[in-house]
Amino acid sequence: MAETVEVTVQRYNPETDSAPRLQTYEVPYKDDWVVLDAILYIKDHLDATLSYRWSCRMGICGSCGMNVDGHPKLTCSAHLREYRRGFTVEPLSNFPVIRDLVVDIDDFMAKLKSVKPWIVRELEQPLGDGEYLQSNNQIDHYRQFSQCINCMLCYAACPVYGMEPEFLGPAAIALARRYNLDSRDEGTVERVNVLAASEGIWECSCIGECSVACPKGVDPAKAIQQTKFDTVNGAIMSTMLMPFGNRR
Amino acid sequence: MESYETVDTAVLVLGAGGAGLRAAIAAAESGARVTVVCKSLLGKAHTVMAEGGMAAALGNVAGQDSWEAHFADTMKGGKLLNDWRMAEIHAREAPERVLELERWGAVFDRTHEGLIHQRPFGAHTYPRLAHIGDRTGLELIRTLQDRLVHQAGIEVHMEVTVASLFAQDGRIAGALAYRRADGGLVLYRARAVLLATGGAGRVYRVTSNSWECTGDGTALAYRAGAELRDCEMVQFHPTGMVWPAGVRGILVTEGVRGEGGLLRNKDGERFMERYDPDRMELSSRDIVARAINSEVLAGRGSPHGGAYLDISHRKPDYIKRKLPSMYEQFLKLAKVDITKDPMEVAPTIHYYMGGVRVDPETGASSVAGLFAAGEVTGGLHGANRLGGNSLTDLLVFGKRAGEAAAEYSREHSRPARISKAEVGEAVESLVGPLGRPHGENPYRLQAELQDVCSRHAPIIRSESGLLEGLQQVLELRERARSAGTGGPTGRAFNPGWHTAQDLGQMLVNAEALFRSALKRKESRGAHARSDYPNPDPALANVNFVVREVEGAMSVRALVREQLPDALLAVINRSFEKYTPEEKE
Numbered sequence: 001m002a003e004t005v006e007v008t009v010q011r012y013n014p015e016t017d018s019a020p021r022l023q024t025y026e027v028p029y030k031d032d033w034v035v036l037d038a039i040l041y042i043k044d045h046l047d048a049t050l051s052y053r054w055s056c057r058m059g060i061c062g063s064c065g066m067n068v069d070g071h072p073k074l075t076c077s078a079h080l081r082e083y084r085r086g087f088t089v090e091p092l093s094n095f096p097v098i099r100d101l102v103v104d105i106d107d108f109m110a111k112l113k114s115v116k117p118w119i120v121r122e123l124e125q126p127l128g129d130g131e132y133l134q135s136n137n138q139i140d141h142y143r144q145f146s147q148c149i150n151c152m153l154c155y156a157a158c159p160v161y162g163m164e165p166e167f168l169g170p171a172a173i174a175l176a177r178r179y180n181l182d183s184r185d186e187g188t189v190e191r192v193n194v195l196a197a198s199e200g201i202w203e204c205s206c207i208g209e210c211s212v213a214c215p216k217g218v219d220p221a222k223a224i225q226q227t228k229f230d231t232v233n234g235a236i237m238s239t240m241l242m243p244f245g246n247r248r
Numbered sequence: 249m250e251s252y253e254t255v256d257t258a259v260l261v262l263g264a265g266g267a268g269l270r271a272a273i274a275a276a277e278s279g280a281r282v283t284v285v286c287k288s289l290l291g292k293a294h295t296v297m298a299e300g301g302m303a304a305a306l307g308n309v310a311g312q313d314s315w316e317a318h319f320a321d322t323m324k325g326g327k328l329l330n331d332w333r334m335a336e337i338h339a340r341e342a343p344e345r346v347l348e349l350e351r352w353g354a355v356f357d358r359t360h361e362g363l364i365h366q367r368p369f370g371a372h373t374y375p376r377l378a379h380i381g382d383r384t385g386l387e388l389i390r391t392l393q394d395r396l397v398h399q400a401g402i403e404v405h406m407e408v409t410v411a412s413l414f415a416q417d418g419r420i421a422g423a424l425a426y427r428r429a430d431g432g433l434v435l436y437r438a439r440a441v442l443l444a445t446g447g448a449g450r451v452y453r454v455t456s457n458s459w460e461c462t463g464d465g466t467a468l469a470y471r472a473g474a475e476l477r478d479c480e481m482v483q484f485h486p487t488g489m490v491w492p493a494g495v496r497g498i499l500v501t502e503g504v505r506g507e508g509g510l511l512r513n514k515d516g517e518r519f520m521e522r523y524d525p526d527r528m529e530l531s532s533r534d535i536v537a538r539a540i541n542s543e544v545l546a547g548r549g550s551p552h553g554g555a556y557l558d559i560s561h562r563k564p565d566y567i568k569r570k571l572p573s574m575y576e577q578f579l580k581l582a583k584v585d586i587t588k589d590p591m592e593v594a595p596t597i598h599y600y601m602g603g604v605r606v607d608p609e610t611g612a613s614s615v616a617g618l619f620a621a622g623e624v625t626g627g628l629h630g631a632n633r634l635g636g637n638s639l640t641d642l643l644v645f646g647k648r649a650g651e652a653a654a655e656y657s658r659e660h661s662r663p664a665r666i667s668k669a670e671v672g673e674a675v676e677s678l679v680g681p682l683g684r685p686h687g688e689n690p691y692r693l694q695a696e697l698q699d700v701c702s703r704h705a706p707i708i709r710s711e712s713g714l715l716e717g718l719q720q721v722l723e724l725r726e727r728a729r730s731a732g733t734g735g736p737t738g739r740a741f742n743p744g745w746h747t748a749q750d751l752g753q754m755l756v757n758a759e760a761l762f763r764s765a766l767k768r769k770e771s772r773g774a775h776a777r778s779d780y781p782n783p784d785p786a787l788a789n790v791n792f793v794v795r796e797v798e799g800a801m802s803v804r805a806l807v808r809e810q811l812p813d814a815l816l817a818v819i820n821r822s823f824e825k826y827t828p829e830e831k832e
Binding site for chain 2: 013014015016030032033034036037043044048049050051053054055056057058059060061062063077079098099100102104105109112113116117118119124125127130131132133134135136139143146147148149150179182184185
């Protein structure tokens, strides 16, 4: 008989269920499958009512984040062979559940905007003058912070966000950091007001769950630490007084 | 009757990939009130999967590059079937659009001088693709998304799918849509509608496209009375993953070959020598895809039915820096370390060159007030798209169409009327599947359609196969009329219901593909036929145009306007050859 694996899935239908419940399915086990393949199998062969998000299957769109055995994962990159003895799939923690494995992330979209994720400059060079020059070394200062795919795994992992929904959260702070470190940008002062005003940043206990959860090697915990440091040391002030180009 | 919410807007943009976002920004900057409707979450559109880069003659690496050289490459790559004016606009404006993206914060790999770096790519005479590693699409989407939230006057409705458009006396009036989250219906009344819905790669089984690429915009435009063109031109990307089965078809960037990757068959031979000795691995996609196909058919394929793509002669650090996603993708999914071992690759459906026929300057379709930009349109790429031209297509024509739609909405301050009866009909058809949960299973119909296209409109086509395919598509269309949901009847996040909707759009795309492919009795670009293996000079200046005539799909041959002498001279010019300096 073909090998199988037991997959327990949290189900919730707002039209009929008063609370989420768990349902278990028997899914074929294949060594080269990922968790997303098992979920697709359930929908295609066992239960067409199962709802979830996915898109690219290659870990770049950030749609298929779910809790697998309690840990936030991109299900297109989580291999079945690591869950040989069966596993449980639940929606990402810390977000309202819309249905089954689908969560509401509207809150993040608002936070995203508040950190001004674009290049802020006093004077914009006309396009005819060509690009702002930047070296690969300068990019290395913020490269990792620019790899975020907005998959929300860090928010699901963050104990502070869980208790304090006002907290800007790991990805938004990492994004702010990405622009603050960008040699083309002059918007640090504008952003720090938002960052410092976010109560949560001081409550972050730096256990670094967000950085562990990140599937793209972004280190939001570091961004938060650096932001605290800058704020406390008034480094921001000196940045404001220094002309563009002097703070590589 | 079903209830629905009504939303009034000046410009309704369908789709939030690169074209939709760029168009929305342009329309809002022009002062229009914009509503963007997208099938998935903001930032997750298919554009995010683009890897290799965006083509623009910046001349940062090869100083001798020019818009003329880019134009000539695009036209030759498209076997001159392109709309030449679109190709000219694209080549001229692409550099400015890339610089603008950089202004907004996009990260690019840089040259030693700090300029935007450009990598070589198939059939581009010069290194031309601005890129960041192999995740250029992500950067493009992220930058546009962040710019969009910055721009006042744009509202985004996420996870909303448009099911039909309304037109009154040849003028667009609005759209009917449903929200995935709760299944609620929304009637959008708009003065202008802009389609930026992407391609229809999902009509095939093995594709690099995400689930969203079901050709919605093409089908919506067709039903609203617009014309489509070049629907037979479907691009097979030469290099998709072949195994594991779960990821078959996902993209292996052309950047691998751009960075020096070599193609070999199972005997270790660099077989491109026999197909295009001058350009070898950097030949155009149609040629490389057919070459791999031929090698497999001749019994010289790799164990999983593909070819080997090898970059391991490059230094491991270089590979990890220039192709980080590929490195990770193969290591994680296939347990192959590409710094040491070759990848196995095979052609995968990648791009629809055909689509809505538009005015090159404005993206206006033949229906007044209906605009389109990006992959949903046809024309720029002719019979074969060059890598990197898609991302700049989105930027150049997204901006133009956005501005034109805003202008149209200004000139037509009152929306066209939408008849209650038409809305009623559209609603009934939209909710139909919910009333017959155990009607034809939509997943099964979709899978059958994918099999039909894969089998009967493959990389090499024939009259008998195409006829058989068309027949089966028409049968599926009949069965789809009684499609259900596969069981569930709830409104909220009902994937079976959504699939039934997508299916209707996919069927229009498939029918247009087969009907157009039957008409083109020759081989040209992406359209290759075993029964007509050569190009027919009589079809060199002909495009096939599809439209609905009295409820049925008609295809007519349209003779293209003659290329102006000046542009013809550009195509025939011989451009200085580029010799790269080896540096790592």
